[in-house]
Amino acid sequence: MTHPDSALPDPARLAALIVVATPGEAAHLTDLSAPFRERLRVQVLVSGVGPVAAALATQRALLAAPYALAISAGIGGAYPASGLQAGDLAVSSRIIQADLGAWDDGQFLDFTALGLSVLPGPLESPEPHADPDVQAGHFPAWEKAAQVAARSGARLGPLLTLGSVTGDHGAARHLQARHPGALTEGMEGAGVAHAALLAGVPSLEVRGVSNPVGPRDRAAWRIPQALAATRRGVEAALLTLLD
Numbered sequence: 001m002t003h004p005d006s007a008l009p010d011p012a013r014l015a016a017l018i019v020v021a022t023p024g025e026a027a028h029l030t031d032l033s034a035p036f037r038e039r040l041r042v043q044v045l046v047s048g049v050g051p052v053a054a055a056l057a058t059q060r061a062l063l064a065a066p067y068a069l070a071i072s073a074g075i076g077g078a079y080p081a082s083g084l085q086a087g088d089l090a091v092s093s094r095i096i097q098a099d100l101g102a103w104d105d106g107q108f109l110d111f112t113a114l115g116l117s118v119l120p121g122p123l124e125s126p127e128p129h130a131d132p133d134v135q136a137g138h139f140p141a142w143e144k145a146a147q148v149a150a151r152s153g154a155r156l157g158p159l160l161t162l163g164s165v166t167g168d169h170g171a172a173r174h175l176q177a178r179h180p181g182a183l184t185e186g187m188e189g190a191g192v193a194h195a196a197l198l199a200g201v202p203s204l205e206v207r208g209v210s211n212p213v214g215p216r217d218r219a220a221w222r223i224p225q226a227l228a229a230t231r232r233g234v235e236a237a238l239l240t241l242l243d
């Protein structure tokens, strides 16, 4: 017998795409749709680590089937100023690719300052996006993000994406200063958000906190607690989609 979730997409049923970086993260997200399988199809996709891997996997999935929501989910580091601890949960108000720019003698120039854009467009006349922040890699989150945060007991705020894990206090402080209110960093959220934006699908990022952002101390990472928090966030997002 065919498993309901592997059947061809049913246009009458909503579908959610959940993108995680690793098989370990996916293993904690099984059976999320079991209680409401008739109403929601859930696809959990392992993209590989990093923003490019996440964007490519997301784009491929969104081209293959219709989805109402794309969720980037996984463990992440919490910025010290956020006050978040291991096992806490963060939900995105914005999803920001924070390492796009140029360093100039110790000063970071972002895409707005450089007059650059992440958006594709005709060479002759690139069309500016309605939201200029998007051109700089600051992606909007799903309009129901605040409801997801309230439902799951999460903090709501900007979540940053970087191509590498921040490894010292100075770099963490610098990122917090450039992005006031930033809660967490991860390596995939903006990749998912970018692909979803181009496909016209809303996106959301949920990060369970595994570690503080700062000097590398792998022994201090609390991965089981972070995975449990991530599941809580994804569950709340799916329930909110069905509201």
Ligand SMILES: O=C(O)c1cccc(C(=O)CC[C@H]2O[C@@H](n3cnc4c(=O)[nH]cnc43)[C@H](O)[C@@H]2O)c1
Pocket: 021, 049, 050, 074, 075, 076, 077, 078, 164, 165, 166, 185, 186, 187, 188, 210, 211, 212, 213, 216, 218
């Ligand atoms: O440093 C190591 O030895 C090491 C060994 C295994 C994995 C890592 C990672 O950095 C995993 C990156 C992975 O987890 C997310 N993540 C978790 N915490 C952070 C963080 O503080 N900054 C950025 N990304 C983080 C990330 O989304 C990746 O998927 C290191």
